[in-house]
Amino acid sequence: MKKVVIPDYIYTPSGVLKNHAVLIHDGIIEQIALKSRVLKENKDAEVLFYPKNSLLFPGLINAHVHIEFSANKTQLSYGDFISWLYSVIENREDLIAECDLSCMTRAIDGMLKSGITTFGAISSHGMDLDACLLSKQNVVFFNELIGSQAGMADVLFQDFMQRLKESKRRQRRGFYPAVAIHSPYSVHPILIEKALDVAKKEGLCVTAHFMESVAEREWLDHAKGDFARFFAELLKQESPVSSSMEFLHKFRGVKTLFAHVVKASDEEYAFLKENGHAIAHCPISNRLLGNGKLDLAKVDGMDMEWLLATDGLSSNYGLDLWEEMKVALFMHSEMPLHDLAKKLLDSVTINAAKALGLKKGVLQEGYDADMLVIQLENSPTEELPLHLILHRYDIVERYILGERV
Numbered sequence: 001m002k003k004v005v006i007p008d009y010i011y012t013p014s015g016v017l018k019n020h021a022v023l024i025h026d027g028i029i030e031q032i033a034l035k036s037r038v039l040k041e042n043k044d045a046e047v048l049f050y051p052k053n054s055l056l057f058p059g060l061i062n063a064h065v066h067i068e069f070s071a072n073k074t075q076l077s078y079g080d081f082i083s084w085l086y087s088v089i090e091n092r093e094d095l096i097a098e099c100d101l102s103c104m105t106r107a108i109d110g111m112l113k114s115g116i117t118t119f120g121a122i123s124s125h126g127m128d129l130d131a132c133l134l135s136k137q138n139v140v141f142f143n144e145l146i147g148s149q150a151g152m153a154d155v156l157f158q159d160f161m162q163r164l165k166e167s168k169r170r171q172r173r174g175f176y177p178a179v180a181i182h183s184p185y186s187v188h189p190i191l192i193e194k195a196l197d198v199a200k201k202e203g204l205c206v207t208a209h210f211m212e213s214v215a216e217r218e219w220l221d222h223a224k225g226d227f228a229r230f231f232a233e234l235l236k237q238e239s240p241v242s243s244s245m246e247f248l249h250k251f252r253g254v255k256t257l258f259a260h261v262v263k264a265s266d267e268e269y270a271f272l273k274e275n276g277h278a279i280a281h282c283p284i285s286n287r288l289l290g291n292g293k294l295d296l297a298k299v300d301g302m303d304m305e306w307l308l309a310t311d312g313l314s315s316n317y318g319l320d321l322w323e324e325m326k327v328a329l330f331m332h333s334e335m336p337l338h339d340l341a342k343k344l345l346d347s348v349t350i351n352a353a354k355a356l357g358l359k360k361g362v363l364q365e366g367y368d369a370d371m372l373v374i375q376l377e378n379s380p381t382e383e384l385p386l387h388l389i390l391h392r393y394d395i396v397e398r399y400i401l402g403e404r405v
């Protein structure tokens, strides 16, 4: 059945509309037009009215999250990347065991409550598959490949392919199996090539972590720094499996969402830009792990595609994009306030959708009807983007693929 949604205001790329309605059919926005016209032409549709100062806004998209580590509150060590990594290894089994279906579902439902209607889940072992499939949201399910030792390559690749196959077998509407390459330091080049071949052949979305820490920079450039001890102790490995540029060149022709990219060089930024890749910026995670901050003014000035994401609860205290936007707004204080506020909103809607290859993130005809009804306190002004970020307005309704959830 068709639905006509009539809020007081609609947030669209061509400005905030009043006296308009959205017609939804089969999960898609079929029409946005004057409400008198939409009502007249669709007499048999279900009509949903919302009160004065209600604003229809695109559902938020959290493109980079690790659901598996949702049990962490205070177990992991913050402030320094390598100390954090050791604490992850030390607590990994416990954290995974503690995070059963209900723990993961709580994290996912929390995201929905805060307006996240789509998320990209990085899955290292597939134990989050059920929670993601059962969720009401759209999910890009990134089966992650990790392993730097050539001797283990076959076993690791088979395990990866098995998880990918399982996620494909069980997919539902709004659930998209995808591929994650853990990082340049942790995945053997042969494995990367094989996985990217699969992604290319099957048209799957791809993501990877890249240049998150100083340790990663020093290890890849000089086989030195904190990672040198880490790899020597844990894997008896003395040098990196590839340089950063060797790693990046493998992603030619495969549009990829690179997470963090805090410590990238000019050459690497230029490569990402030239090849149409996108950057996932996780400001809270970067701060908590002592990784500094992305030069967002530079990335944005280069006209690169970027988006904001929360990362997992292993390096964040919430999975909340409003909080993430607020932190980013204050962290990047060198950028003009109102312009940045608008860009942050775009980053968690239309930009995130583009990076994940989805037709979402904007209220426009032909796009998926993933929408929030936000109750403003006053009629919107020119400064609406800023106030959306500053004030935690109530979300009174959530639509996913045209259904109220």
Ligand SMILES: [Zn+2]
Pocket: 064, 066, 122, 209, 259, 311, 312
């Ligand atoms: Zn991550």
